[in-house]
Amino acid sequence: MNSKRRKLLQALGGTGVVAAASPYLSFPAFAQNTPIKVGIIAPKAGIAGTIGECGLRGTMFAVERINATGGIAGRKVELIVEEETNPKDSIERLRKLVLQDKVDCVQGIVSSGVSLAMGAVAEEMKALLIFWDGTTQDGVKETMANPRYVFRSTDNECEAVMASLLAIKYWKGKFKTIAGINPDYSYGRNNFAAFQALLKKFGVEHKVVADQWPKVGTTDLNSHVAALKAAKPDLIFSSLLFADLPIFMRTAHGAGLMDGGTKFVFPAAGFQHTALKKSFTPEGMIFGHNTLYFDHKDASPLQKDFVKMYVDKYKDYPHWEADRAYFAMQVFKAGVEAAQKAKNAWPGKEDIISAMEGVKVQSLGGPGHMRKDHIAEQTFYQGLTTHKNSYDFPTLGTVDTMYSDQIQKPPGADFWKWIETAQIKL
């Protein structure tokens, strides 16, 4: 804020009104020996604020390492960060980054509602955009069949598919009645439907005794918990993932929902892993850490360096949004460098995009690649929780690892038909 004000004052004092007005006027693009500009759009406040913050830290870690080793194809990376809010205002931020700041690439976005709207706008603007999270699916239907400029993360349903498979693997025959408490938007609804579809596929007879749909960000879940308790399910499946998840767990614990040996499946609880304290969570929950499990004993040196830096600097433990952000930056870097090498000159946007298709990178959480259809494939981690650790929150006692090509529909496939017909291994 201060630096911007200083810039404005300097401009006013030094070169007069014309210079002061320069940010508002049209000028040609900068020369190519200047830093590569990457725009980041991430939530900074509200229920997704901490998630955006973790993603930003992943980006900054990536940029520090890239710049320390000479930059991307010899050019340093400069970040311009804007806030993700609702679709309307976030698209306005995208336009600012592309039209005004003239960034070379935009990365970020957590909300599916924003990414769905922004994907189409970026495609129309011919702006290179790599999503950390979110999707371009309307429900589970892809709205951008052949995007040219937009690259997106894995399907939102990946974690639900993996958690469902683990529930069947560990507990088949041990539950008959199920209940769901899932956020009331397409993500929550698709996840619970996917769980039931997979139970059916693997011949698990079950009966849904309750399904609760709290609005995202609901802070009073008493009535939902009471409904679940009254239904007495053997298993509860929940895709809650924002600040409402710890509230649910505290309320459920207080109401005695965890006293009867009910099994819990949380495909996306990793966003809240440090807020889910041992004091109100049972052991043995199926717990999804998505593409980064911070405490993995077999983690790569890269992940261990990142987690150490994160703990030392921020006094916290990272979750998967840091990995998604790191992955996005690495995909861009790999694309630029491959295109530059092939062309033996600084590549254009189209060259970079072509080089990013199919590129393989090492991300914080493990290997990943960008499919030709611009959808990411990454490594996923889930497992059963334990309290046997030095933290005040549960970690994974058993770590299951799956590459997303096992839990994500292939290019062009219909999600529900894929579940029915795919050779999915437990």
Add this chain to the structure above:
Amino acid sequence: MKTAVGVFVLAALATLFALPSVLSAYYITLVLPAVAYAIALLGFNLLFGYTGLLSFGHALYVAVGAYGAAVLSSKLGIKSFELVLLLSGAAAVAAAIPVALLSVRYEKIFFGILTLAFGMLFHSFLFKFYDITGGDTGIRVLRPSLFGNEFKDLDKTAFLVGPFYYYCVGLLAILGFVMWRIVHSPFGLHLVASRENRRKSEYLGVRVRFFRLIAFSISAFYCAVGGAILAINTGQADPELAYWTHSGELVFMAVLGGFANFFGPLVGAFTFIFLKSELMGLTQFWRFWLGLTLIVIVVLFPRGLVGVGQDLWTRLHKR
């Protein structure tokens, strides 16, 4: 006085038409929502400034306009923007009439709460009825044709900052002129009379409820036109457009510019859009600064920015 207003309006319009040759494309994409809100606020202020009824649910009609554009373009394949405006506006009026029939029976906080409740009811409908509304993700809004011309040779940004921009500024001028005539007509005077003293105006023969119903419907039409422009600029209609915070933004803009003046809400719309955009780029605490701005305006300058301008003009004139 009339000459001064005429000169001001002509100068403002000339400036708006000249902006694309001066400002970068990004800033023109910011002027577009400001124009959209200016149109919506012309309608909103007919109810607030001239009738004395503060609605906390007018985002409903902005959303009707946006979803109207979305359904007509994405689902029904209607590309004509003129048709989109007419049908979206008609849908907003149809939605407004039953709400108004109930709401205009009340005043002050009761009117505000009722409009808020209807707004949230519509938000819930948009959010919950996935198959019809697309739920949380909403519906895509496709690029329209303007007077039958699709401008296929232009990309989306060029379309927005070119023909669509000039079209919307023209629309603002026409709808602004129509609203000016409305508020200065006997109908407008009846509204002001009912605002000043409902009982006395009823005694004098003013059909208060009926005129308020008409004012409510006109305001809904204007909001829908603004909503359709907003949706085309964004490319998506989503439930947040109907959320109560969006209604709050309409109130904010009207108060910021000065709801007691015809041009106040228009000034408020442009100021709000640019202030919010710049603050969002400067600090993550932009909501705090926006809130502080509103407090300062309400406490120190209750007549808004236009009121401040008028005071300054009067002082300079006296010297």
